[in-house]
Amino acid sequence: MKTTAAEIAPQLAWIAVDWGSSNLRAWGLDKHDHVIAHASSEKGMLSLKADEYEAELHRLVADWLPDSGQINVMVCGMAGARQGWREAAYLPVPTRLDQLSQGAVIPTLSNDRLRVHLLPGLSQTRSASAHFDVMRGEETQLAGLVADNASFSGLACLPGTHAKWAMLASGAVTQFTTYLTGETYQLLARQSVLQHSIGSDDLNDSACRDAFIAAVSEIHKAPATFSSRLFGLRAQDLLDGTLPPGKARSAILAARLSGLTIGLELSGACHACPASEPITLIGNQVLCQRYTLALNAIGYQTQYVDGDTAVLAGLRLAHQALKT
Amino acid sequence: MKTTAAEIAPQLAWIAVDWGSSNLRAWGLDKHDHVIAHASSEKGMLSLKADEYEAELHRLVADWLPDSGQINVMVCGMAGARQGWREAAYLPVPTRLDQLSQGAVIPTLSNDRLRVHLLPGLSQTRSASAHFDVMRGEETQLAGLVADNASFSGLACLPGTHAKWAMLASGAVTQFTTYLTGETYQLLARQSVLQHSIGSDDLNDSACRDAFIAAVSEIHKAPATFSSRLFGLRAQDLLDGTLPPGKARSAILAARLSGLTIGLELSGACHACPASEPITLIGNQVLCQRYTLALNAIGYQTQYVDGDTAVLAGLRLAHQALKT
Numbered sequence: 078m079k080t081t082a083a084e085i086a087p088q089l090a091w092i093a094v095d096w097g098s099s100n101l102r103a104w105g106l107d108k109h110d111h112v113i114a115h116a117s118s119e120k121g122m123l124s125l126k127a128d129e130y131e132a133e134l135h136r137l138v139a140d141w142l143p144d145s146g147q148i149n150v151m152v153c154g155m156a157g158a159r160q161g162w163r164e165a166a167y168l169p170v171p172t173r174l175d176q177l178s179q180g181a182v183i184p185t186l187s188n189d190r191l192r193v194h195l196l197p198g199l200s201q202t203r204s205a206s207a208h209f210d211v212m213r214g215e216e217t218q219l220a221g222l223v224a225d226n227a228s229f230s231g232l233a234c235l236p237g238t239h240a241k242w243a244m245l246a247s248g249a250v251t252q253f254t255t256y257l258t259g260e261t262y263q264l265l266a267r268q269s270v271l272q273h274s275i276g277s278d279d280l281n282d283s284a285c286r287d288a289f290i291a292a293v294s295e296i297h298k299a300p301a302t303f304s305s306r307l308f309g310l311r312a313q314d315l316l317d318g319t320l321p322p323g324k325a326r327s328a329i330l331a332a333r334l335s336g337l338t339i340g341l342e343l344s345g346a347c348h349a350c351p352a353s354e355p356i357t358l359i360g361n362q363v364l365c366q367r368y369t370l371a372l373n374a375i376g377y378q379t380q381y382v383d384g385d386t387a388v389l390a391g392l393r394l395a396h397q398a399l400k401t
Numbered sequence: 402m403k404t405t406a407a408e409i410a411p412q413l414a415w416i417a418v419d420w421g422s423s424n425l426r427a428w429g430l431d432k433h434d435h436v437i438a439h440a441s442s443e444k445g446m447l448s449l450k451a452d453e454y455e456a457e458l459h460r461l462v463a464d465w466l467p468d469s470g471q472i473n474v475m476v477c478g479m480a481g482a483r484q485g486w487r488e489a490a491y492l493p494v495p496t497r498l499d500q501l502s503q504g505a506v507i508p509t510l511s512n513d514r515l516r517v518h519l520l521p522g523l524s525q526t527r528s529a530s531a532h533f534d535v536m537r538g539e540e541t542q543l544a545g546l547v548a549d550n551a552s553f554s555g556l557a558c559l560p561g562t563h564a565k566w567a568m569l570a571s572g573a574v575t576q577f578t579t580y581l582t583g584e585t586y587q588l589l590a591r592q593s594v595l596q597h598s599i600g601s602d603d604l605n606d607s608a609c610r611d612a613f614i615a616a617v618s619e620i621h622k623a624p625a626t627f628s629s630r631l632f633g634l635r636a637q638d639l640l641d642g643t644l645p646p647g648k649a650r651s652a653i654l655a656a657r658l659s660g661l662t663i664g665l666e667l668s669g670a671c672h673a674c675p676a677s678e679p680i681t682l683i684g685n686q687v688l689c690q691r692y693t694l695a696l697n698a699i700g701y702q703t704q705y706v707d708g709d710t711a712v713l714a715g716l717r718l719a720h721q722a723l724k725t
Contacts, residue, residue: 200640208629209636239594239632255632257593264588269581270563301624301668305532308563308579312533316524344625 082140085114089141091149092191093392094134096156097214098122101133102385105141110393114141122155130162131186134193142190149399150193151392153217157182157195167200167211173249174220175227178395196395199250210255215241218359218384220391223248232350233357235384236364238263242346256342265307266334274314276327278335280367284325285332292336293343293371300344306337339371352376360384406464409438413465415473416515417716418458420480421538422446425457426709429465434717438465446479454486455510458517466514473723474517475716477541481506481519491524491535497573498544499551502719520719523574531576539565540574542683542708544715547572556674557681559708560688562587566670580666589631590658598638600651602659604691608649609656616660617667617695624668630661663695676700684708 090108094101099121105114116137125133134150142148157165165182180197198213215235222229228247235241238259244252266275280286296303310330313320320326350356355378358365362383369379414432418425423445429438440461449457458474466472481489489506504521522537539559546553552571559565562583568576590599604610620627634654637644644650674680679702682689686707693703 200636202640203637208633209640210629210633211636211639254629255636256628257589257631258628260593261589261628261631264592265581265585268588268592269584300627301665301672303624303627303669304580304582304585304662304665305534305578305669307581307585309532309534312524312535312579313527315535316526316533338628341625341628345627345629348625 085141086143088113089143089148091151091396092138092141093389093396094150094152094154094156095214095217095388095392096121096130096152096154096161098155099124101137101156103134103137104389105138106393110396112389114138122158122161125162127162130156131184131188131191131193134191135188138191147190147192149396150191151178151196151396152193153196153388153392153395154214157197158213161195162193163195165195165197167198167213170199170201170253171246171249171251172199172216174216174223174245174391175248175394175398177216177220177391178398181395194395194399196392199253201253207252208254210253212241212243212253212255214388215243216250217391217395218387219243219245219250220394221359221382221387221389222357224390224394231354231357232346233359234346234368235359236368237360240342254346256345258338258342262335262338265338266331269307271307271310271330271334274311274327275331275334276324278331279328280332280370282325282328284321285328286370288329289332289336289367290370290374292333293340293374296337296340297344297347297375300341303337303341307334310334310337335367336371339368343371343375347372347375347377350377352378354378355380357382359387409465410467412437413467413472415475415720416462416465417713417720418474418476418478418480419538419541419712419716420445420454420476420478420485422479423448425461425480427458427461428713429462430717434720436713438462446482446485449486451486454480455508455512455515455517458515459512462515471514471516473720474515475502475520475720476517477520477712477716477719478538481521482537485519486517487519489519489521491522491537494523494525494577495570495573495575496523496540498540498547498569498715499572499718499722501540501544501715502722505719518719518723520716523577525577532578534577534579536565536567536577536579538712539567541715541719542711543567543569543574544718545683545711545713546681546706548714548718555678555681556670557683558670558692559683560692561684564666578670580669582662582666586659586662589662590655593631595631595634595654595658598635598651599655599658600648602655603652604656604694606649606652608645609652610694612653613656613660613691614694614698616657617664617698620661620664621668621671621699624665627661627665631658634658634661659691660695663692667695667699671696671699671701674701676702678702679704681706683711 088107102117181194201210240256412431426441505518525534564580
């Protein structure tokens, strides 16, 4: 990666931006789509008014710009939400992932050096086989799968606060489902009666890993027991003489809570996938490793795509589509 | 009920107390076990140190006491917890509910006018068919069923923040399970991404009632979908053109969230019960009516016992056992 503005500006061809709720990451790319610059800030949708986006973007990338010409900026994520910079309305599924830029909106800027394209999210209305759902940002990571394989088909999972599962067929999202897994875990671990029992959550320890896997399998087999297994963590903390004391105890219970919440997600999400097909995990490595552990435990194989790699590939696909 | 201390004192035979986490209710009873006095305070376990319980109790009941003699005070609930007045250790199930007073502890008081019996809770360790669990307070409400029918058998449910389901056989609790239903609802409705969509929850409106029943049935059939149906509430709020706007909209979504959380509980709890046997609901009337609506929707019958009536009957049973 180039280190000085003087080196970047002559080669800059376009800019990729992932603009989420709580932060913003920008990459400068050359004409071969190689990353030559990177910048980030903590100014996400939740801390910006609509008229503050342009200045924030300019603050981050102004040094990269060549002396003349207009630079395309491909933006995915919450900047395109109704509460963001300007709304890029959801595209209803099924949607081909190489056509996201057709739904992009171009905000009017005071500075004509940048031409910003806010990519749309995806929506799904209720039908016999589907439920209301929305995504914004994850569709661009999914598009990254299609950038490398135009006819990509299969089940993809993006773990996180609101985990997304999408079925892709020949490069299009046909159906998707969001699970409130990460948020539910955080609320239960930090704000419920369980907060007294739940410690730090790290699967490097083998007892924690075992507890995690056992909980995943248990809930995958019997999702109806989820709510009672939650209180069971508190009771186990009070009664189980076989658990170690102190931090080791609360770490095992944390691993078990994680296994229960992820197991509930998997029991809802995996039935659509034949066990012979690998599930594609997209996201940060540690969390995806946790999902791999869980999925392997219930008989599924996975393949992994780094989240940043995916979003950059998806933005590249959208940028390429501008030219056609 | 008597209104003056002068009328109460000559007739007072014993005192019943339900001492929970956040409040305390005391009743004075005559020798026929009729309630002749009532008092309450907001001083529950969470706001009292161990050495403050006696003074708080005395403050509430001192006026009721006759000039001489010692009065038995039967206490259930969190006052007997480790963090309470003095610990009354859990009795392991199976436990006959007419024998709770055998596990009572009698704290040493500075005032010898009262003889306090702190009743124990129940615990359950892990086995092939059961999971770790605890209850404290609810066992005395269950004992109320046995006070009127010594050989009571059947499935009983005490809805609430931590809903308890207990299987009773011939007057004994053989197994029980706690569901984190009420607490999960509150966390999701008030502190999750759903807080923007969830309004006041009242089933008097028929659209809300229908949404509640539909959600119960949906999750009872497919508990694995629970986590995705949660996020679906947010998506439905964004996308569903058939819902009314404003408060009517958020009330329907609140009813639906309630149906999802209660439905998950029922999918875990009801399979043990033949649909031909009524499920006994114990608690406050409005909440038990909601559970009746939910249980009827999935094919179960209910019978209702008022929560205060149950706890008083349970404390009476424990008081009677002192004499034998």
